[in-house]
Amino acid sequence: MPPSGRSLVITGIAGAAGFLTTPNTFQQPFGGSNQDGIWYGDVFVARFSRTPAQQPVLHYITFLGGSGDEKSTAQHGLTLDPEGNAIVAGTTLSSDFPTTAGALQAKPSGENNAFVSKIALDGSKLLASTYCGGVDVDRIRDL
Numbered sequence: 001m002p003p004s005g006r007s008l009v010i011t012g013i014a015g016a017a018g019f020l021t022t023p024n025t026f027q028q029p030f031g032g033s034n035q036d037g038i039w040y041g042d043v044f045v046a047r048f049s050r051t052p053a054q055q056p057v058l059h060y061i062t063f064l065g066g067s068g069d070e071k072s073t074a075q076h077g078l079t080l081d082p083e084g085n086a087i088v089a090g091t092t093l094s095s096d097f098p099t100t101a102g103a104l105q106a107k108p109s110g111e112n113n114a115f116v117s118k119i120a121l122d123g124s125k126l127l128a129s130t131y132c133g134g135v136d137v138d139r140i141r142d143l
Contacts, residue, residue, distance in 0.1 A: 007049035025062035040069040060123030064093025077143035103130035
């Protein structure tokens, strides 16, 4: 059921494969990895709302990431477009971070790149996603 009216979208860091996602989202398997006992996590994005009777509804939780380490928190940026799609910014160490056709930057330029991704209202599709960076450490602080 797609959300209607007001909803809450959050983002954060999932540090291990046991973090649960919901069915029919675009990235259900954890993309991070365990290298020498250190977990490299994925970003998660979740959307919640309330029914007319004020009961909480979880619409989706999805991963967003590649095999390296991703971070996205309030300091990086999260906003909604006019259609209610989530736009998430963060940083990635992954060379296989998910990008979409027509991405501004489809491959990383350095080890630590910023990213901007747009997730469909129902969490089922990655509508747009690109690396944003050069050869140095890159970060997005706000959208």
